[in-house]
Amino acid sequence: MKLTVWTYEGPPHVGAMRVATAMRDLHYVLHAPQGDTYADLLFTMIERRDHRPPVTYTTFKERDLGADTADLFRRSCQAAYERFRPEAMIVGASCTAELIQDDPGGIAERMGLPVPVIALDLPSYQRKENFGADETFYRIARALARPCEKTARPSVNLIGPTALGFRHRDDVTELTALLSDMGVEVNVCAPMGATPSDITRLGAAHANVLMYPETGESACRWMERDLGLPFTKSIPIGVGGVRDFVAEVADLLGVAPGLDTDRLRLPWYSASVDSTYLTGKRVFLFGDGTHVRAMARVARDEMGFEVAGMGCYNREQARAVRAVATEMGVEALITDDYLEVEAAIEAAAPELILGTQMERHIGKRLGIPCAVISAPVHVQDFPARYAPVMGIEGANVLFDTLVHPLVMGLEEHLLTMFRADPEFHDAAGPSHHGGHAPLVAAEEGGAGPRAPVAESPRDISAKKTEGGGATGAIEVVWLAAAERELKKIPFFVRGKAKRNTEAFAAARGETEISVDTLYEAKAHYAR
Amino acid sequence: MTERFAQASGQGCRNAPVLKQRGQHEVFCGLTSIVWLHRKMPDAFFLVVGSRTCAHLLQSAAGVMIFAEPRFATAILEETDLAGLADAHEELDRVVHELLARRPDIRRLFLVGSCPSEVIKLDLAVAAERLTAVHAPQVRVQSYSGSGIETTFTQGEDTCLAAMVPDLPAGPEGPEARELIVAGALPDVVEDQMRDLLAKIGIDAVHVLPAAREATRFGVGPGSRVALVQPFLGDTLAALERRGARHVAAPMPFGAEGTTAWFHAIAEAFGIPPEVVDRAVAAPKARAERAVAQAAEALRGRSVFFFPDSQLEVPLARFLTRECGMEAVEVGTPFLHRQVLDGDLALLDEGPTLSEGQDVDLQLDRVRAARPDLTVCGLGLANPLEAEGLSTKWSIELVFTPVHFYEQAGDLAGLFSRPLRRRDALKVGAVQPPAMP
Ligand code: SF4
Ligand code: SF4
Numbered sequence: 032m033k034l035t036v037w038t039y040e041g042p043p044h045v046g047a048m049r050v051a052t053a054m055r056d057l058h059y060v061l062h063a064p065q066g067d068t069y070a071d072l073l074f075t076m077i078e079r080r081d082h083r084p085p086v087t088y089t090t091f092k093e094r095d096l097g098a099d100t101a102d103l104f105r106r107s108c109q110a111a112y113e114r115f116r117p118e119a120m121i122v123g124a125s126c127t128a129e130l131i132q133d134d135p136g137g138i139a140e141r142m143g144l145p146v147p148v149i150a151l152d153l154p155s156y157q158r159k160e161n162f163g164a165d166e167t168f169y170r171i172a173r174a175l176a177r178p179c180e181k182t183a184r185p186s187v188n189l190i191g192p193t194a195l196g197f198r199h200r201d202d203v204t205e206l207t208a209l210l211s212d213m214g215v216e217v218n219v220c221a222p223m224g225a226t227p228s229d230i231t232r233l234g235a236a237h238a239n240v241l242m243y244p245e246t247g248e249s250a251c252r253w254m255e256r257d258l259g260l261p262f263t264k265s266i267p268i269g270v271g272g273v274r275d276f277v278a279e280v281a282d283l284l285g286v287a288p289g290l291d292t293d294r295l296r297l298p299w300y301s302a303s304v305d306s307t308y309l310t311g312k313r314v315f316l317f318g319d320g321t322h323v324r325a326m327a328r329v330a331r332d333e334m335g336f337e338v339a340g341m342g343c344y345n346r347e348q349a350r351a352v353r354a355v356a357t358e359m360g361v362e363a364l365i366t367d368d369y370l371e372v373e374a375a376i377e378a379a380a381p382e383l384i385l386g387t388q389m390e391r392h393i394g395k396r397l398g399i400p401c402a403v404i405s406a407p408v409h410v411q412d413f414p415a416r417y418a419p420v421m422g423i424e425g426a427n428v429l430f431d432t433l434v435h436p437l438v439m440g441l442e443e444h445l446l447t448m449f450r451a452d453p454e455f456h457d458a459a460g461p462s463h464h465g466g467h468a469p470l471v472a473a474e475e476g477g478a479g480p481r482a483p484v485a486e487s488p489r490d491i492s493a494k495k496t497e498g499g500g501a502t503g504a505i506e507v508v509w510l511a512a513a514e515r516e517l518k519k520i521p522f523f524v525r526g527k528a529k530r531n532t533e534a535f536a537a538a539r540g541e542t543e544i545s546v547d548t549l550y551e552a553k554a555h556y557a558r
Numbered sequence: 559m560t561e562r563f564a565q566a567s568g569q570g571c572r573n574a575p576v577l578k579q580r581g582q583h584e585v586f587c588g589l590t591s592i593v594w595l596h597r598k599m600p601d602a603f604f605l606v607v608g609s610r611t612c613a614h615l616l617q618s619a620a621g622v623m624i625f626a627e628p629r630f631a632t633a634i635l636e637e638t639d640l641a642g643l644a645d646a647h648e649e650l651d652r653v654v655h656e657l658l659a660r661r662p663d664i665r666r667l668f669l670v671g672s673c674p675s676e677v678i679k680l681d682l683a684v685a686a687e688r689l690t691a692v693h694a695p696q697v698r699v700q701s702y703s704g705s706g707i708e709t710t711f712t713q714g715e716d717t718c719l720a721a722m723v724p725d726l727p728a729g730p731e732g733p734e735a736r737e738l739i740v741a742g743a744l745p746d747v748v749e750d751q752m753r754d755l756l757a758k759i760g761i762d763a764v765h766v767l768p769a770a771r772e773a774t775r776f777g778v779g780p781g782s783r784v785a786l787v788q789p790f791l792g793d794t795l796a797a798l799e800r801r802g803a804r805h806v807a808a809p810m811p812f813g814a815e816g817t818t819a820w821f822h823a824i825a826e827a828f829g830i831p832p833e834v835v836d837r838a839v840a841a842p843k844a845r846a847e848r849a850v851a852q853a854a855e856a857l858r859g860r861s862v863f864f865f866p867d868s869q870l871e872v873p874l875a876r877f878l879t880r881e882c883g884m885e886a887v888e889v890g891t892p893f894l895h896r897q898v899l900d901g902d903l904a905l906l907d908e909g910p911t912l913s914e915g916q917d918v919d920l921q922l923d924r925v926r927a928a929r930p931d932l933t934v935c936g937l938g939l940a941n942p943l944e945a946e947g948l949s950t951k952w953s954i955e956l957v958f959t960p961v962h963f964y965e966q967a968g969d970l971a972g973l974f975s976r977p978l979r980r981r982d983a984l985k986v987g988a989v990q991p992p993a994m995p
Contacts, residue, residue, distance in 0.1 A: 032632075032633045032634065033636060034653050034656065035634050036628060036631050037617055041610065041614040042611045042614060047613075065586075065587060065707075066588075066589065066590075066705075067615075068583070069615045069618055069619065071937075071938030071939075072936075072938045073938070075937065075941040076941065077939050079941055081944075081945030082942050083939065083942050090581075092707050092708070093707045095677075109583070110919075114919060126674055127611075127674055127677055127707070156636055156640060220700035227970055254703050273656075419792070468689050475625060488598040
């Protein structure tokens with residue numbers, strides 16, 4: 032049993048739904064109780080889809096358990112086929128149905144429906160959403176794709192985009208254009224937008240572009256083995272990522288590595304003087320493995336940030352993330368425990384978080400700005416505008432995304448100069464964000480600086496961190512004057528100043544922090 | 559039954575035929591009610607014993623509240639817990655000890671059953687007893703089911719409140735006690751309004767279930783009267799009746815009419831003359847009528863169709879047809895509790911299809927054929943119906959927003975008129991949802 036407050040991933044059948052909902056003319060019959068239909072709202076509310084997901088739930092009840100849930104499944108399957116007439120069906124069980132062991136796959140097979148029926152076996156008590164999506168798409172590809180004649184012109188399949196993915200819709204558009212500039216056509220994009228008959232033609236491509244390893248890797252590995260399709264390993268996120276990707280595709284297909292950089296603005300924006308203030312900003316990255324490792328590179332090499340910590344919630348990507356973390360000189364945090372992530376971020380005291388919707392909330396609580404760079408995301412992260420994170424435009428979008436939560440260059444200086452000014456005081460926050468005063472500002476007096484006071488779920492299962500943070504066994508006390516001085520430091524660097532000063536004092540065995548200690552520490556850490 | 563509220567034409571929908579459906583249900587399970595119950599009981603913690611699906615459901619339903627301090631969590635069952643029940647109980651004890659050690663502010667702990675815990679027959683009542691013995695008097699541990707195989711959405715509040723009843727101390731023996739129990743979670747501000755009016759009528763001994771804090775538990779006995787403020791509390795009512803309490807039958811206190819009838823029914827049960835009620839409620843009632851009339855402008859003459867969801871459908875149809883001038887096409891409810899809904903059914907004019915249970919695909923066919931002006935449905939269906947040109951009101955708001963009694967009557971009408979006013983206000987051309995892969 033694992034005590035869980037918030038989860039990064041849903042159960043595996045939600046992953047299967049992401050595949051089914053992204054595709055066309057495919058229907059999913061899910062053996063599940065009525066409450067599991069909540070999953071529809073993920074797609075219709077959060078992603079604003081205009082159709083219900085193509086899912087029929089059997090919604091068995093207590094009274095059915097004594098009778099015949101298997102027959103209920105059979106009837107639901109038949110009715111779904113007759114009503115929706117899909118080209119193919121997938122069938123499976125949710126966590127509860129897994130326990131009653133009706134074998135939906137076997138039942139559906141014996142029904143002799145006139146379309147391919149693909150059985151899913153998703154272990155609900157061991158695996159999670161991304162596994163469910165990856166496995167489902169692999170099963171569909173394996174069941175339907177056959178070797179076939181290659182397209183005359185160089186072509187690839189785009190593999191991995193699903194419903195509810197982070198910016199998948201726009202990444203597909205961006206990559207399609209980028210590949211077209213190289214003279215490479217997209218044979219099939221799947222799961223997003225593909226019908227089961229499209230899946231049968233996967234083998235006509237010359238290679239696969241694996242956009243999201245989370246949801247497409249198993250299928251790509253199978254196609255490599257059984258259809259002879261090599262697949263790309265680089266992730267076209269950021270300037271470096273895009274260049275690597277172009278080179279890799281050119282190499283795989285034997286075409287010229289052309290890249291039109293007319294619209295690429297990130298390098299100049301990053302080089303222009305206003306961006307000087309970005310130098311060395313400490314960022315903490317957390318999300319799915321693919322986005323985190325790609326964004327870590329962008330953060331360090333293209334924005335000039337310092338990576339203060341990084342990690343991912345999907346164990347499947349742990350190795351790749353650890354490798355990049357080592358390169359960045361930090362230790363990777365691999366966990367799906369929200370409370371652990373919160374504790375790690377608090378300890379690292381970064382100036383910016385790049386994360387998921389969960390880290391946005393952690394950021395709110397700790398008063399640290401946050402940009403969302405990975406699923407799971409909320410409704411506002413499915414923007415109306417075109418906003419890919421892959422390709423050339425993706426790089427431009429990333430510059431904006433990563434800078435937006437921060438206080439802008441000149442503004443940062445004004446805040447420092449006029450920190451007692453009513454308009455520039457701490458609580459004002461970045462001028463371009465309405466009403467986001469950090470919670471720290473409200474505090475007055477008391478014994479020593481405190482963490483923001485927002486309530487947190489961490490109380491229920493994280494071990495309480497002692498007092499004020501990274502001071503280990505030594506209890507460090509802030510003298511009143513030093514505490515007042517600390518409050519004069521603008522809020523967006525105060526956390527770092529506090530932490531540095533305490534670490535500095537502790538390292539020297541000092542138990543009291545005076546104004547002098549504060550400035551000694553400042554000088555010590557000056558860069 | 560009291561005759562104080564004007565009957566609809568004769569029996570209203572009391573004896574109307576009911577269309578019973580048993581296909582795919584598109585509704586939440588009872589776990590969802592934790593999202594509002596835990597706000598109502600600040601010293602209680604809700605521990606769902608379930609799967610990752612249950613945790614994900616709670617998170618998706620709680621959505622906007624994610625950064626408030628949650629006093630709920632899920633003990634996610636793992637492969638090893640499924641292997642042996644003895645081990646599962648041991649594991650549960652471990653999780654509960656861990657939780658209580660870190661949350662010394664908790665006075666009540668609810669172990670909430672889910673589909674998986676029920677299918678593997680993990681007996682949470684036994685666990686609750688065992689854990690109470692360990693943690694009393696500091697913490698009272700109770701259990702109830704919020705599973706999707708047994709409960710639908712708001713029914714989770716019913717099973718929770720019903721589970722609290724047997725533990726209540728013995729209460730008043732005779733009617734001279736004049737004690738009233740009001741069952742149903744209400745926002746604090748609404749509860750205060752209600753208490754205030756009841757006091758003006760002369761009823762001061764008012765207990766609310768759920769009590770905000772463990773310390774304010776009250777007794778129940780043959781001298782207690784029970785009034786419901788939510789129609790989905792059938793089991794709770796039955797549990798209170800088993801303890802001797804007597805039901806005050808009344809329409810639900812929605813809108814000026816429902817609220818007035820509710821106070822009258824209670825006054826009558828306590829032998830208080832109706833004029834006392836009329837005097838006490840005159841001002842707020844007039845205010846409510848004005849507010850409803852204003853908000854109802856956009857609703858008058860328009861048709862409404864209810865998908866089954868919260869069990870509030872019948873009382874709301876009564877409010878919308880009688881006070882807002884709407885016409886009901888279909889009133890679907892997951893479960894039609896005749897004893898509880900009698901007052902509302904009697905007032906609801908015959909005409910609409912009454913349906914119980916659901917076959918969502920067939921019901922979608924019916925709503926497409928009827929093309930009502932407003933469709934009240936769950937979150938999963940709202941945008942797809944909007945994309946087909948139907949205005950919708952998602953019903954979950956009705957349990958998250960203060961909508962009871964006089965001062966909220968205008969807001970209640972406003973919840974329904976807003977989607978229609980919005981549609982009239984938008985000048986964006988024909989709404990064509992973007993092609994989405
Ligand atoms: S329907 Fe059952 S399995 Fe699904 S979320 Fe509700 S309690 Fe959990
Ligand atoms: S940040 Fe917005 S979208 Fe995310 S939980 Fe809060 S309110 Fe919801």
